[in-house]
Amino acid sequence: MTGITPLIDGYRRFKKTGWDDQRERWETLAKGQSPKIMIIACSDSRVDPATIFDVAPGQTFVVRNVAALVPPYETGGGFHGVSSAIEFAVTQLEVTDVLVLGHASCGGCKAALSRTFEGSDHGHGAFIDSWISMLADVRDEVIAEKGxxxxxxxxxxxxxxxxxxxxxxxxxxxxxxxxxxxxxLKLHGAWFGIAEGDLLVRDPETGAFNPA
Incomplete structure (x- = not known):
């Protein structure tokens, strides 16, 4: 199988089971969405929020990007995909909770750790380097603390x-x-361990990550 053939095959399985078996639910969803939780997750192919949290379509509003990063608020020029998703979820869908989900073996975080953010390109690409520069300050903290x-x-x-x-x-x-x-609105943080399947939840007071 090549190209998107596996996806088409998967769609056919879904149409026979997931869609046909829940036709009424899909017809309801076609009229609109009203999720109460927004998840900001990494684009990593191994960390699918719907799989990890066992949620059905319509239950969560999800935005994914490299390292599950949220940029700081700003209204200058440019395209703001993550910011617009946050604005839509919070002001239009009126979600009650936002969860930021990090994960083990994150390539974006590893890339951030390997550079100094002094304008040099470490081979990650201009867009990636610019994006992960949001982690510059914590990168310096981690290096100082961990060596x-x-x-x-x-x-x-x-x-x-x-x-x-x-x-x-x-x-x-x-x-x-x-x-x-x-x-x-409430904000939450969590981290998923791919190899072990562990979910750690961030304590909002201390910043510590504890087993769910």
Whole structure:
């Protein structure tokens, strides 16, 4: 099988089972969506939120990008895909919870750890280098705390810190902060271990990640 043939085959299986068996549900979803949870996750092919959390279509509003990063609020020029998704979820869908999901073996976090962000290109590509520069400050913190040769331990710490960066950046959006202040919205962080299948949930007070 080549190209998208596996996808077409998968669609045919889905149409016979997942769609036909729940036709009524799909007809309801066709009229609109009303998820209460937004998930910001990594684009990594191994970390599918619907699979990890066993949720059905219509239950979560998901945006995925390299390292599950949220940029800080700004209204300058350019295209703001993640920011527009956050705005839509919070102000239009009125989600009550936003979860930032990091994960083990994150290529984006590993790439961020391997550079100094002093304008040099480390071969990741211009778009990737620009994107992961959001992790510059925590990268320096991790290096200072763990040392330059900490290896896998440093990468895991970067993955945890990246979740914190995204949560902090979410609070820079005025419409997010307004809803945090009046209790309409809550922010959460978590990290998924691919090999073990473990889910760690971030303590909002200490930043520590604990088993779910």
């Amino acid at each position: 330059p040769d900490a290896g896998a331990e440093a990468v895991t710490e970067m993955e945890h810190r990246a979740v914190g960066v995204s949560l902090d950046n979410l609070k820079t959006f005025p419409f997010v902060q307004d809803r945090l202040d009046d209790g309409r």
